[in-house]
């Protein structure tokens with residue numbers, strides 16, 4: 001349902017996020033991959049919807065985030081972009097877009113902003129991505145950086161491990177900020193290091209498995225709603241168990257159909 005112009009909620013913007021950090025108001029971000037979920041999250045007041053490349057795992061069933069393509073990201077970003085009225089929508093640059101050279105990365109990010117109603121892109125990397133971030137920002141594309149555990153580098157990192165190299169993390173975060181990133185995801189980092197980064201940066205930090213001191217928090221929505229059937233990281237708190245609710249409802253429906261009690265008169269038409 002579309003709200004009319006006067007009742008439209010105020011859209012989350014890059015300056016509004018910065019203000020939230022300055023005023024010590026926490027930022028909320030959840031992943032979204034389709035219209036229905038994005039509409040629910042937007043209505044619940046989530047500040048940022050991330051069309052994450054985690055989609056490769058939780059939607060497409062792959063074992064890591066590497067296989068999802070740019071066209072697939074755009075297809076899902078269109079759905080989320082159509083649903084969001086208040087939230088900022090950020091789209092992950094899928095592997096290996098930001099390693100293909102500045103020209104093709106700006107072209108890919110440009111496609112995302114032109115073809116979806118989304119406002120920003122996220123890329124994994126810090127110091128090594130400084131020139132790419134600078135070029136995107138120069139083209140007017142807001143960039144969220146992502147340091148710490150970088151799932152697209154799972155093979156190089158030797159698995160999904162907590163990242164403890166304080167010096168490297170600080171160098172990456174500062175490089176991302178100095179290159180013009182407007183926010184930064186910090187994934188799987190000890191509380192103390194995430195706090196240090198948050199204190200040192202003027203841009204908002206958004207943590208996942210990085211403790212309570214970040215300026216905001218992000219989770220994969222399927223994990224926090226109990227929709228993920230396989231492994232769920234230990235830093236995820238389950239706020240619902242939707243898989244069980246679906247299982248119960250569908251079993252009941254199957255029983256009713258097989259027992260001849262559905263559809264009944266109330267759910268059928270007379271001549």
Ligand code: KIV
Nearest residue numbers: 031052053054185218
């Ligand atoms: O792809 C994703 O869902 C992410 C979050 C885990 C931050 O990058």
